[in-house]
Amino acid sequence: MSITGTLIVQLIVFLILVAFTMKFVWPPIAKALDERAVKIADGLAAADKAKTELAAADRKVESALSQARNESAQRLADAERRAQAIVEEAKGRATEEGNKIVAAARAEAEQQAVKAREALREQVAALAVKGAEQILRKEVNPAVHADLLARLQTEL
Numbered sequence: 146m147s148i149t150g151t152l153i154v155q156l157i158v159f160l161i162l163v164a165f166t167m168k169f170v171w172p173p174i175a176k177a178l179d180e181r182a183v184k185i186a187d188g189l190a191a192a193d194k195a196k197t198e199l200a201a202a203d204r205k206v207e208s209a210l211s212q213a214r215n216e217s218a219q220r221l222a223d224a225e226r227r228a229q230a231i232v233e234e235a236k237g238r239a240t241e242e243g244n245k246i247v248a249a250a251r252a253e254a255e256q257q258a259v260k261a262r263e264a265l266r267e268q269v270a271a272l273a274v275k276g277a278e279q280i281l282r283k284e285v286n287p288a289v290h291a292d293l294l295a296r297l298q299t300e301l
Contacts, residue, residue, distance in 0.1 A: 274294065
């Protein structure tokens with residue numbers, strides 16, 4: 146065989162091999178490559194969707210956290226205001242109670258002072274009568290001179 150015949154036979158075998166490969170081998174490989182490309186595209190789309198959902202979830206979490214912080218700060222401020230109001234109310238009650246106690250003590254002291262003045266007047270009147278009795282050297286009857294003693298008491 147000559148080189149030309151060998152080349153023609155090899156060309157025919159090569160063309161048969163190419164036709165066989167194109168008919169039976171190439172379609173499953175192309176199909177697998179297409180399926181792989183679709184899976185990769187779906188994976189990338191799912192990753193993008195997950196990234197978007199993650200960003201949305203992060204925003205929701207940050208919003209919830211800031212709202213919780215605001216609520217806790219507001220509740221803390223309300224609690225502080227309530228505590229301050231309770232303290233002020235307690236101070237007011239204590240002041241009012243103290244004023245009542247002081248007023249009662251003053252009234253009691255005034256009553257005791259009045260009683261002491263009355264007792265002192267009576268003692269002074271009795272001393273005056275005794276002194277007058279000794280000066281006059283005669284007995285003065287308190288029942289008879291009650292008017293005189295009452296005037297003397299009011300003057301003192």
